[in-house]
Amino acid sequence: MKASLRITVLSLSVLGLAACASTSDRDAFVPPPHTPSLMDQDEAYIAAVERIARRRGIDVVWVNTPRRPMESEEDDD
Numbered sequence: 001m002k003a004s005l006r007i008t009v010l011s012l013s014v015l016g017l018a019a020c021a022s023t024s025d026r027d028a029f030v031p032p033p034h035t036p037s038l039m040d041q042d043e044a045y046i047a048a049v050e051r052i053a054r055r056r057g058i059d060v061v062w063v064n065t066p067r068r069p070m071e072s073e074e075d076d077d
Contacts, residue, residue: 042068 045066053060 040068042066 042065046062050060
């Protein structure tokens with residue numbers, strides 16, 4: 001009886017420690033910040049054009065998707 005109780009307590013404590021050890025990595029994950037580039041698509045414009053085209057029954061095929069204009073440093077003043 002004492003042996004089965006010890007095995008049960010030992011197995012529960014090992015499971016508890018394993019659960020605590022596996023959660024610490026997820027809390028420390030921070031995704032890298034997004035830096036704007038020349039390849040960023042203008043998703044709002046694309047969605048607006050496709051919505052209007054869908055209402056009119058037109059299929060849109062983007063050959064060169066529109067790019068979001070780069071923000072210049074002069075606009076910050």
